[in-house]
Amino acid sequence: MTMRLLVTGGAGYIGSVVARRLLDEGHRVVVVDDLSSGFADAVPRGAEFVRGDMAAAAGILAGPDRFDGVVHLAARSLIDDSVRRPERYWHGNTQQSLVLLDGMLAAGVGRIVFSSTAATYGQPERVPIPEDAPTRPTNPYGASKLAVDGALADYARAHGLAAVSLRYFNVAGAVGRHGERHEPETHLLPLALAAAQGRGPELRLNGDDYPTRDGTCVRDFIHVADVADAHLAALAGAVSGTHRIYNLGNGRGFTVLEVLEAVARVTGRRVPFRRAERRPGDPATLVASAERIHAELGWKPGRPTLEEMIEDARAFHARRR
Numbered sequence: 001m002t003m004r005l006l007v008t009g010g011a012g013y014i015g016s017v018v019a020r021r022l023l024d025e026g027h028r029v030v031v032v033d034d035l036s037s038g039f040a041d042a043v044p045r046g047a048e049f050v051r052g053d054m055a056a057a058a059g060i061l062a063g064p065d066r067f068d069g070v071v072h073l074a075a076r077s078l079i080d081d082s083v084r085r086p087e088r089y090w091h092g093n094t095q096q097s098l099v100l101l102d103g104m105l106a107a108g109v110g111r112i113v114f115s116s117t118a119a120t121y122g123q124p125e126r127v128p129i130p131e132d133a134p135t136r137p138t139n140p141y142g143a144s145k146l147a148v149d150g151a152l153a154d155y156a157r158a159h160g161l162a163a164v165s166l167r168y169f170n171v172a173g174a175v176g177r178h179g180e181r182h183e184p185e186t187h188l189l190p191l192a193l194a195a196a197q198g199r200g201p202e203l204r205l206n207g208d209d210y211p212t213r214d215g216t217c218v219r220d221f222i223h224v225a226d227v228a229d230a231h232l233a234a235l236a237g238a239v240s241g242t243h244r245i246y247n248l249g250n251g252r253g254f255t256v257l258e259v260l261e262a263v264a265r266v267t268g269r270r271v272p273f274r275r276a277e278r279r280p281g282d283p284a285t286l287v288a289s290a291e292r293i294h295a296e297l298g299w300k301p302g303r304p305t306l307e308e309m310i311e312d313a314r315a316f317h318a319r320r321r
């Protein structure tokens with residue numbers, strides 16, 4: 001079934017890949033993005049683009065075109081910044097999401113897929129992390145997202161929304177001309193790639209005294225194309241009156257040093273790095289159990305290797321130069 005969908009944050013990294021995938025499936029897509037961290041030229045061809053925030057999005061939903069659903073990726077997501085300026089996250093993520101939800105209710109739009117995050121769990125008691133694990137975020141970013149998950153559960157129950165929160169773990173890789181362009185970049189993989197290729201400074205290794213196999217943090221990386229597939233499954237599988245939470249990961253963790261080795265294997269160049277202090281708020285190990293989305297929606301990752309994610313990110317940067 002062809003749907004008309006509103007995609008918030010579709011000028012950003014993951015949103016542009018998701019919007020591209022939705023268009024390729026034949027859906028009609030309107031992207032709303034305020035360009036606070038995205039780029040107008042990242043919006044996929046074929047999507048209508050409106051520059052604005054969630055009030056603008058609510059205005060579009062109230063307009064003459066009827067929408068079948070919303071894919072809500074717009075957010076601020078810098079963890080350090082969230083500790084320094086929590087108000088930007090409580091307003092920018094939580095309050096803005098409430099404005100969008102109220103716009104959906106007013107317009108009678110009953111389906112939403114929301115970008116939640118592994119950061120809602122905080123330091124896990126055990127890994128892999130299932131969706132019913134305790135949620136104790138270690139930073140305001142995670143807290144601001146967890147609050148939206150809570151609102152979705154309440155709105156779904158009270159107003160019959162079909163709502164899904166996808167809790168991405170560490171998203172990586174690229175699809176064609178859509179890839180990671182954060183400014184400033186804070187994520188490990190693009191920084192490691194830039195360091196290996198001499199495009200960026202040597203990597204700062206954030207702590208080597210964690211209780212892990214080599215002392216560096218362990219993360220679960222998921223290809224952005226697999227994240228896009230999960231959005232299709234979530235849109236199709238969302239049930240009215242229900243809020244479901246699904247983790248998106250590969251269920252396998254890599255240490256930061258193992259990531260640097262993989263980057264060296266793919267690029268043929270070692271990643272220059274220096275050992276430094278821990279980064280505040282970093283949990284030692286985050287690995288997903290993605291059993292639930294597999295069991296309920298049939299999703300499983302199709303591109304599980306770190307090498308493929310690194311290769312696709314490398315190709316994305318090569319075509320931009």
Ligand SMILES: NC(=O)c1ccc[n+]([C@@H]2O[C@H](COP(=O)([O-])OP(=O)(O)OC[C@H]3O[C@@H](n4cnc5c(N)ncnc54)[C@H](O)[C@@H]3O)[C@@H](O)[C@H]2O)c1
Binds near residue numbers: 012013
């Ligand atoms: N990158 C990851 O590994 C990761 C992991 C877990 C969750 N997430 C979540 O996925 C989503 C997308 O992340 P990304 O890495 O693509 O980030 P991004 O910064 O590239 O994209 C976010 C987009 O949202 C827009 N935006 C932000 N606030 C807005 C607002 N109030 N109104 C309109 N537009 C707004 C930005 O301009 C940007 O284009 C975010 O919700 C993020 O929290 C990302």
Ligand SMILES: O=c1ccn([C@@H]2O[C@H](COP(=O)(O)OP(=O)(O)O[C@H]3O[C@H](CO)[C@H](O)[C@H](O)[C@H]3O)[C@@H](O)[C@H]2O)c(=O)[nH]1
Binds near residue numbers: 118187188219256282
């Ligand atoms: O220059 C760097 C960058 C990162 N790291 C380390 O690499 C690991 C991964 O860090 P990222 O910043 O790439 O990603 P995070 O694990 O912090 O990801 C978190 O932030 C993301 C938002 O950007 C998502 O929300 C995700 O779910 C959440 O866990 C961490 O141990 C980090 O300290 C370094 O050592 N040096």
